[in-house]
Amino acid sequence: MNTDKQLKFRNTARRGAKWLERGVEGLFTASGWVSIVIVLLITIFLFKEGFGLFQSPTVEKGYVLCVHPSNPVERLNASQIKHIFDYETTSWSEVGGADLEIRPFRFEEIFDYYAEEEFGPDYEFLPDKLAEVVAGDEGILAFLPEQYLPADRSGIKIVEAGNITVTDFFGGREWLPTSTPAPQFGALPLILGTLWVSFFAILIALPLGMGVAIYMSELAGERMRKVLKPAIELLAGIPSVVYGFFGLVVIVPLVQRAFDLPVGETAFAGCLILAIMALPTIITVAEDAMRNTPLAMREASLSLGATQWQTIYRVVIPYASSGISAAIVLGIGRAVGETMAVLMVTGNAAVMPTSLFEPIRTIPATIAAELGEAPAGGAHYQSLFLLGCILFLITLVISVSAELISKKQRQAV
Amino acid sequence: MEQSKENEFSLQLKASGYRLRTRMTQQVAFWTIRLLGFVVVGILVWIQGFIIVNGAGVLSWDFLTQAPTEGMTSGGIFPAIVGTLCLVVGSMVFAFPLGVMAGIYMNEYTKDHWTVRLIRVVTNNLSGIPSIVFGLFGMALFVNTLGFGDSIIAGSLTLGLLVLPIVIRTTEEALKAVPDSYRSGSVALGASKLQTIFRVILPSAFPNIITGLILAIGRVSGETAPILFTAVAYFLPKLPTSIFDQVMALPYHLYVIATSGTDIEASRPIAYGTALVLIIIVLAMNLLASFIRKRVSRKQR
Numbered sequence: 001m002n003t004d005k006q007l008k009f010r011n012t013a014r015r016g017a018k019w020l021e022r023g024v025e026g027l028f029t030a031s032g033w034v035s036i037v038i039v040l041l042i043t044i045f046l047f048k049e050g051f052g053l054f055q056s057p058t059v060e061k062g063y064v065l066c067v068h069p070s071n072p073v074e075r076l077n078a079s080q081i082k083h084i085f086d087y088e089t090t091s092w093s094e095v096g097g098a099d100l101e102i103r104p105f106r107f108e109e110i111f112d113y114y115a116e117e118e119f120g121p122d123y124e125f126l127p128d129k130l131a132e133v134v135a136g137d138e139g140i141l142a143f144l145p146e147q148y149l150p151a152d153r154s155g156i157k158i159v160e161a162g163n164i165t166v167t168d169f170f171g172g173r174e175w176l177p178t179s180t181p182a183p184q185f186g187a188l189p190l191i192l193g194t195l196w197v198s199f200f201a202i203l204i205a206l207p208l209g210m211g212v213a214i215y216m217s218e219l220a221g222e223r224m225r226k227v228l229k230p231a232i233e234l235l236a237g238i239p240s241v242v243y244g245f246f247g248l249v250v251i252v253p254l255v256q257r258a259f260d261l262p263v264g265e266t267a268f269a270g271c272l273i274l275a276i277m278a279l280p281t282i283i284t285v286a287e288d289a290m291r292n293t294p295l296a297m298r299e300a301s302l303s304l305g306a307t308q309w310q311t312i313y314r315v316v317i318p319y320a321s322s323g324i325s326a327a328i329v330l331g332i333g334r335a336v337g338e339t340m341a342v343l344m345v346t347g348n349a350a351v352m353p354t355s356l357f358e359p360i361r362t363i364p365a366t367i368a369a370e371l372g373e374a375p376a377g378g379a380h381y382q383s384l385f386l387l388g389c390i391l392f393l394i395t396l397v398i399s400v401s402a403e404l405i406s407k408k409q410r411q412a413v
Numbered sequence: 414m415e416q417s418k419e420n421e422f423s424l425q426l427k428a429s430g431y432r433l434r435t436r437m438t439q440q441v442a443f444w445t446i447r448l449l450g451f452v453v454v455g456i457l458v459w460i461q462g463f464i465i466v467n468g469a470g471v472l473s474w475d476f477l478t479q480a481p482t483e484g485m486t487s488g489g490i491f492p493a494i495v496g497t498l499c500l501v502v503g504s505m506v507f508a509f510p511l512g513v514m515a516g517i518y519m520n521e522y523t524k525d526h527w528t529v530r531l532i533r534v535v536t537n538n539l540s541g542i543p544s545i546v547f548g549l550f551g552m553a554l555f556v557n558t559l560g561f562g563d564s565i566i567a568g569s570l571t572l573g574l575l576v577l578p579i580v581i582r583t584t585e586e587a588l589k590a591v592p593d594s595y596r597s598g599s600v601a602l603g604a605s606k607l608q609t610i611f612r613v614i615l616p617s618a619f620p621n622i623i624t625g626l627i628l629a630i631g632r633v634s635g636e637t638a639p640i641l642f643t644a645v646a647y648f649l650p651k652l653p654t655s656i657f658d659q660v661m662a663l664p665y666h667l668y669v670i671a672t673s674g675t676d677i678e679a680s681r682p683i684a685y686g687t688a689l690v691l692i693i694i695v696l697a698m699n700l701l702a703s704f705i706r707k708r709v710s711r712k713q714r
Contacts, residue, residue, distance in 0.1 A: 028518040029518055031515040039535050042547075045554055219446060337543025367548075395543060
């Protein structure tokens with residue numbers, strides 16, 4: 001009786017333990033997959049929001065562009081609209097119409113045409129007055145809210161502006177997300193600005209980083225390495241705002257004085273800060289690669305009468321070349337994604353980069369600076385997510401190519 | 414080498430000249446490289462020294478324990494310290510267990526299976542994603558979709574995702590360092606897999622796992638971009654009372670008073686002080702991590 005009970009109890013306990021074991025195992029497995037889930041979620045959310053931009057109308061939501069019925073122009077694109085309302089495009093012939101002066105008309109201007117009381121107590125006559133204005137001017141391009149369009153559309157013609165297109169975004173040279181009536185989402189200056197700053201940052205960081213990597217793997221004694229290694233770890237650990245702050249109070253005035261510039265907040269200041277920030281990545285990866293050169297190869301080179309330096313640049317560096325390329329790629333990745341430091345020192349002017357000594361703006365800095373003001377779900381918000389997608393894709397390409405490059409080295413061994 | 418004179422004497426001369434030349438090149442190259450090494454150390458000393466020298470005078474008990482006053486041009490940074498502390502604790506509560514469990518799964522359950530290789534590649538990619546992209550994602554998912562609003566919990570989750578790869582990687586490394594004889598010994602004594610993990614492997618790998626936690630804390634306390642749109646406020650007169658409150662945070666505070674404060678010149682000293690506090694946190698975390706690492710390696714020897 002007693003033993004029976006004990007046996008039963010022991011069995012239950014054993015079964016319980018087994019279930020517990022299974023449960024915990026399941027938990028571990030689930031956690032293991034969590035990175036994949038996160039990356040998938042990031043992709044879904046970024047692209048869902050980002051590609052929404054291409055369903056957004058070129059003209060602000062709730063508004064339309066109207067012309068005189070006799071006007072042959074059927075559609076206008078975002079930059080044409082912007083240039084018309086900036087008075088840079090002045091004739092319809094420039095956008096495919098008759099040789100007629102364009103008269104850009106914003107909705108608010110209606111109050112200059114008519115006295116307040118003419119619209120009626122509830123603005124019920126407003127649509128008619130608008131129709132009157134449009135019908136009365138052959139060259140007009142009116143920017144009107146949809147809700148005040150007249151019921152009778154015979155006196156006006158609505159111009160198609162369509163949705164924001166892929167070419168608008170990737171080919172556009174103007175980034176003016178808050179301009180009315182047609183916000184400009186030309187990401188080209190931002191994309192080029194990012195690549196521009198990162199490229200020159202790596203150009204500065206590479207010789208420095210390679211030198212230190214060679215020093216640490218080939219020349220430095222144990223004592224020197226013990227100083228350098230933690231120093232580089234610390235350099236990697238300094239928060240990017242601190243770099244940005246340092247850049248703002250030290251590098252920016254320095255650049256301004258050294259090159260005698262009107263402002264110090266330039267692409268060059270950004271390059272310098274990014275170069276410092278990319279150094280730890282470059283040094284660690286390159287040093288690892290060089291350390292992996294087999295002793296036999298070094299000894300063979302030295303025994304052939306080569307000096308130590310010849311061994312380094314004829315044997316060690318070629319052997320480690322793929323690791324060094326990985327270091328460069330990862331350094332670029334670090335520079336491309338850096339936000340705060342760049343935001344604080346580059347001046348943030350969204351213009352096409354032409355010189356190192358002018359303000360510039362990068363993708364991450366744009367997101368950081370503008371997301372706070374962009375209403376959720378709007379075209380501006382979506383455009384920032386699309387920029388995030390670009391950044392995400394760039395870093396994805398960088399991670400994957402660094403992986404492939406270092407795999408190549410492993411296979412070569 | 415292709416010079417026209419071909420007598421023996423000149424050949425000898427050339428050989429010694431070549432040797433001399435290679436020696437010279439080597440000397441020049443080595444000194445250049447040494448110089449570059451010093452330049453890098455110099456940069457570090459410059460940055461750290463600059464902030465320490467300028468910030469040391471500001472640092473005081475009052476600075477650390479009082480709220481900012483007069484439009485953030487005087488007073489202390491207490492709310493920012495509390496906020497950063499909240500974010501650090503919140504993100505670690507989320508990321509540490511998850512990361513450790515993921516590490517256990519990858520090293521103890523499915524070693525070198527294709528799934529693990531895939532997870533490893535993806536985790537690597539995750540760690541390469543810029544922090545601002547995490548900020549975007551956190552805003553879309555936690556703030557807007559899940560409706561947390563700008564809050565400690567949204568910021569903590571975002572930061573947690575950001576440091577997850579660090580925790581996973583250090584856990585994996587730590588577990589790899591546990592000799593296989595421990596595992597077979599434990600199993601031979603009749604322990605189950607779970608018992609082996611919890612009684613044998615984790616205790617011996619624990620100090621190394623902790624270094625991952627510490628490094629993650631250092632990273633989290635300095636990150637600005639991910640919390641920009643998920644957690645932080647420009648200025649808050651009161652401390653947070655729940656996880657759904659907005660907070661101030663050290664890195665964002667530094668950004669704000671360095672670039673857009675009410676009076677940038679007047680708030681400079683506070684900026685130096687804040688930067689110094691940030692650097693001290695990072696320094697302390699790094700030192701702590703390397704101290705633990707050193708102690709562990711000595712013990713294992």
